[in-house]
Amino acid sequence: MTARRGRLVVISGPSGAGKTSVCRALKQHGDVEFSVSATTRAPRPGEVDGVDYHFLSRDDFQRRLGENQFLEWASYNGNLYGTPRWPMDTALAHGKVFLVEIEVKGTRQLRERGIPGLYVFIAPPSIAELRRRLERRGSNTAAEIDARIAIAEQEVEAAGEPVAGVPLYDVTIVNDDLPATIRAVEALLWP
Ligand code: 5GP
Numbered sequence: 001m002t003a004r005r006g007r008l009v010v011i012s013g014p015s016g017a018g019k020t021s022v023c024r025a026l027k028q029h030g031d032v033e034f035s036v037s038a039t040t041r042a043p044r045p046g047e048v049d050g051v052d053y054h055f056l057s058r059d060d061f062q063r064r065l066g067e068n069q070f071l072e073w074a075s076y077n078g079n080l081y082g083t084p085r086w087p088m089d090t091a092l093a094h095g096k097v098f099l100v101e102i103e104v105k106g107t108r109q110l111r112e113r114g115i116p117g118l119y120v121f122i123a124p125p126s127i128a129e130l131r132r133r134l135e136r137r138g139s140n141t142a143a144e145i146d147a148r149i150a151i152a153e154q155e156v157e158a159a160g161e162p163v164a165g166v167p168l169y170d171v172t173i174v175n176d177d178l179p180a181t182i183r184a185v186e187a188l189l190w191p
Pocket of ligand 1: 015019041072073074084102104105
């Protein structure tokens, strides 16, 4: 018997576009395994080490980077973020959907390496709406929100730049209604 190989699904897009909420819904499905990233940023209230992120010191992150432990990694607003390499192989061998929530530079690394998967960009309806959401979420200072908005503008532009003639993303979904966005992603995964 040959087990059915799983599938990598990349959920990407600017901070505040709704990626985390989409992933939270997808995690409810039994055949989805979520990639817990490593990060050097401090935990936010309510975030649990090993569940939301592996929270690492910068030295520890750099050491792991030197040991080639990350499938992709990026610097985002002064902190480092990376996807541990090994869980994906295990999850795919078990036929799972391996769900990765990352920003745009990391997504580009995966594409450049020709890693097969479904690459989804969750876009905000507008930058003004993105700012309102980040303000409402209340987890960033005003300066951090300004920085995240500046990064978001770059990310929206970078998302349209192909990799070796191939679009970076297979699908873009404008998240102006969260339940509809979740349904749209579910329809892509389980048509
Ligand atoms: P946050 O600080 O809001 O949790 O994350 C900041 C940004 O980093 C978000 O766009 C998030 O999706 C992204 N991110 C989280 N984990 C990773 C990762 O492992 N790799 C990359 N490239 N980006 C990540």
